[in-house]
Amino acid sequence: MKVKFWGVRGSIATPGKSTVYYGGNTSCTELHLDDGNLIILDAGTGIRDLGNKLAKGSKKLRAYILITHPHWDHIQGFPFFKPAFVEGNEITIVGPEPRGVPLSKIIAEQMNKIYFPVKLSELQARINFMPVKEGTVRVFGAEVLSFYVNHPGFTVGYKITSDNKSIGYISDNEPYSRETARLFTNGEPDVQKLFENYQGDPNDRVLDFIRGADVLIHDSTYTPEQYSDHIGWGHSHYLYTLRVAADAGVKKLCLFHYDPVLDDKAIDTVLAKCRKEMKKMKYTFELCAAREGEEFRF
Ligand SMILES: [Zn+2]
Numbered sequence: 001m002k003v004k005f006w007g008v009r010g011s012i013a014t015p016g017k018s019t020v021y022y023g024g025n026t027s028c029t030e031l032h033l034d035d036g037n038l039i040i041l042d043a044g045t046g047i048r049d050l051g052n053k054l055a056k057g058s059k060k061l062r063a064y065i066l067i068t069h070p071h072w073d074h075i076q077g078f079p080f081f082k083p084a085f086v087e088g089n090e091i092t093i094v095g096p097e098p099r100g101v102p103l104s105k106i107i108a109e110q111m112n113k114i115y116f117p118v119k120l121s122e123l124q125a126r127i128n129f130m131p132v133k134e135g136t137v138r139v140f141g142a143e144v145l146s147f148y149v150n151h152p153g154f155t156v157g158y159k160i161t162s163d164n165k166s167i168g169y170i171s172d173n174e175p176y177s178r179e180t181a182r183l184f185t186n187g188e189p190d191v192q193k194l195f196e197n198y199q200g201d202p203n204d205r206v207l208d209f210i211r212g213a214d215v216l217i218h219d220s221t222y223t224p225e226q227y228s229d230h231i232g233w234g235h236s237h238y239l240y241t242l243r244v245a246a247d248a249g250v251k252k253l254c255l256f257h258y259d260p261v262l263d264d265k266a267i268d269t270v271l272a273k274c275r276k277e278m279k280k281m282k283y284t285f286e287l288c289a290a291r292e293g294e295e296f297r298f
Contacts (some may be wrong), residue, residue: 001165002032003215004295007046010172010221010235010257011073018263023292025049026073027171027257029217034163037140038063041158041169041217043093046292047077055082060089061125064139067095068171069155070106078107079116089125094139096146097131098154098188104129132156147209148194149173151234152186159210165298168210168250171257173219174234176202184232207248214298216245217290220255223262223270235259238270242277245285252286252298 007013007025014024026044033039038054040047043065054061061083068074083089095103107129108120120127130137132146134156142162149157150173157170176195181187195202210216221235236244238255245253255274258267271289278287288294 001034001160001162001167002030002295002297003167003217004030005046005254005290005292006030006050007042007044007077008256008258008290008292009044009073009260010219011260013045014260018265021264021291022258022267022289025292026076027068028077029169029290031160031167033140033142034165035141037142039139039142039144039160040065042066042068042074042171043076043078043081044073045077045080048080048082051081051083055086061086062090064092064094064130066139066144066158066160066169067093067103068149068157068169069096069151069153070098071153071172074171075107075110079111079118084123084125084127085118087124090128091125092128092130092139094130094132094137094144094146096133096148096154096156102129103131145209147206148188148191149206150176150187150191150195152188154188154191155234157206157209159213166213166215167298168213168216168218168248170206170210170216170218170244172221172234173206173236174232175236175240176205178202180231186232203244204247207244210244210248210250213248213250215252215254216248216250217254217256218244219257220270220289221257221259223266226259226261238274239277242274242281242283242287246281246283250285252288254288254290256290
């Protein structure tokens with residue numbers, strides 16, 4: 001498989017000189033299976049540049065977009081995705097349906113005439129919708145496992161397995177604590193129950209789905225210091241992210257979904273602190289801090 005990052009930021013796009021190295025676009029990752037088929041992970045603002053690149057190709061495009069949840073930083077780029085405007089292209093959007101709202105309605109609503117000049121129904125490409133719950137679906141030749149994570153609303157993570165290789169994608173996820181969960185009302189009750197009723201440490205619920213993945217892209221929004229002021233916001237600090245990777249036994253971890261206040265210098269510091277922690281804890285996986293434009297094969 002081949003991975004390329006087009007947007008690594010959480011919450012809101014953060015352009016400017018101080019974020020130019022890691023990039024300011026919100027969540028979007030390009031994933032190619034070994035047979036060349038294209039799966040896109042989230043449609044944050046980074047998907048615009050990816051779409052511009054794809055639009056230069058002469059072949060008709062067939063692609064799947066796996067949406068983790070419909071917060072803005074994961075869907076906002078879709079109306080600017082050029083291949084969606086080209087007749088003959090076929091795009092299938094995969095994602096959960098928070099509070100029973102159809103996935104097609106969720107995507108259509110951000111393109112109603114109040115917010116955007118072109119309606120979903122006016123796009124020239126064929127747009128399909130594939131709602132997911134917790135379970136497995138086939139995407140091209142790959143097996144795509146979706147599972148609920150701990151983030152306000154209905155949010156899923158994905159594990160994509162193809163040709164004996166696998167990648168976990170968990171863009172937004174917070175350590176789960178039974179004590180603090182009771183204090184917050186922004187969680188989805190059905191998802192909360194799954195964590196609440198898990199036998200043992202509820203955080204292992206997520207680990208069970210990604211165990212042994214070759215690559216894990218995981219929420220690393222905060223520093224531990226920032227996290228203490230953001231408990232219940234649905235995100236991880238980097239020490240927790242490292243622990244998830246170690247406990248799940250993944251081979252490579254990519255820190256992802258940085259808080260808008262973390263500029264390039266701050267992310268460099270996070271990376272250095274992570275390396276120190278890994279040495280101390282004797283973690284052996286490979287570590288990277290996701291960066292716009294970076295690509296690798298595994
Ligand atoms: Zn997000």
